[in-house]
Amino acid sequence: MVEPHVTLDPNTLSPVEQKLRGPLEDQLTSAMKAATDKVSHEYSGEPVDQVATEILDETRAGLHHDIAEGFVPDQRELRRVAEAVVREA
Structure with a gap:
């Protein structure tokens, strides 16, 4: 089974986002899974x-x-997950 994981680039985050990085990554990963x-x-x-x-x-x-509007996943990672879904079907 595909196990996606979202990792946020700390260099692109605001100070508030940096403080919330762990919980935000967890929430995004859970939603993507x-x-x-x-x-x-x-x-x-x-x-x-x-x-x-x-x-x-x-x-x-x-x-x-608000989170959904700002969520722009790495397209290569998203494609990797999609390819795994197709491959495992």
């Missing part, structure tokens, strides 16, 4: 790019809207 599990269970042959979009949409849907 739940999204990946859901997309994986509903997978029915979609291409990798569509799977990546679905994972991102589901992740954002599981977050508070």
